[in-house]
Amino acid sequence: MTHDVPVTQARSQLAELVNRVVYGGEQVVLTRHGKPLVALVSAADLQRLRDLDEQAEEHAVSAVSTISTGPSAKGERQRFGIAAEHRGPEIR
Template identity: 40%
Template structure:
């Protein structure tokens, strides 16, 4: 992965978009020497989001396995304190 500072990123934004989108390159943007953002292809972003969804799904399955079952939203709403 290539790292570039924010000033260079601003000055070369179109070229960086081309590198990420058309060449699949991942570009890390640094500010004061620390990573703050990245430019990645839309394909990479979709893979990342799919991975996050899979992790969330696995976490939900583990939580459900440790519970006594699902609770209907109506049941939760009925148990909430009334607003005064």
């Protein structure tokens, strides 16, 4: 369950809000002028978020690294006004 709490109220109830997040498994969103500002999350939830970010980054890197660099379709260089062509590293 998510509870929205104004920042001004959270100042006086910080210990209680921390306990609700850690021990009660609640979600607390601190607001300013009715708009979400930050969320209190347990350390375990933060670690899960970091793990998800890392997995997403690894997935993006692996997806990019599997893109092949085959030759362009015939006439594409002229169509897009490309004057140069990448030929990869030279072997000496």
